[in-house]
Amino acid sequence: MAFKLEYCLSDTYNVGDDLNPWLWPQLLGDLVVEDSSRYFLGIGTILTEKRLNKELLGAKEIIIFSSGAWEWNVPTLGGNCTVYGVRGPRTAKKLDLNPESVVGDGAYLIREVEFPKAEMQKGKVGFIPHHRSEDYIDWDKVCQEIGLTYITAKQPVEQFLLALQECEYVVTEAMHGAIIADALRIPWKGVRFSPAFDDEKWYDFAESMDVKLMLHDLPFMSMNKMSYGKLLENSYKE
Structure with a gap:
């Protein structure tokens, strides 16, 4: 089932957020599309009440994998939310999820894709x-x-x-x-x-x-x- 990426889109570049459109299409291929009633929430502190319970209220499905929650503005996970994992134990606790739901930050998956290499410069x-x-x-x-x-x-x-x-x-x-x-x-x-x-x-x-x-x-x-x-x-x- 295809889905649309949902992430924090800055006015300027911001590498943490911009990892989403760079990384997930490499890992998930044709599952990532531009238009869908299903949404994939990956890298970033994006699990907020505003996003999940207001902006995505009518979503057919919200897929959560490696995202984080703020200390405040914690969302309610509705029946349309499918949690494959969250960033850390503090996010899991805020969302009342089992500790086994912790998978770490999705940015660690850069090791699984191709990217340009550079040589380390001693002392830099x-x-x-x-x-x-x-x-x-x-x-x-x-x-x-x-x-x-x-x-x-x-x-x-x-x-x-x-x-x-x-x-x-x-x-x-x-x-x-x-x-x-x-x-x-x-x-x-x-x-x-x-x-x-x-x-x-x-x-x-x-x-x-x-x-x-x-x-x-x-x-x-x-x-x-x-x-x-x-x-x-x-x-x-x-």
């Missing part, structure tokens, strides 16, 4: 900010000044993968930067900076993989003037 350390952190700081300039390689999440998936593979080590505020690095066996450390940073989803993915997570805080600053309203908007966006 990458820094991946959360995509909303780029509203505050010119990370490219900062990284140049301190000798890190800036890797933006706002680029096509394959370009991101090439840039990541050149690194011996990665520091990342983007959760899918950590997950993809982990899948590719690139050592990484997680950091917090953006007001939009969400610890809960990091622990959700880490606990599903028995990863001992330690997040390091970066002092917050902004090179751009932003209203309190904009800060709040960035903090509570889906």
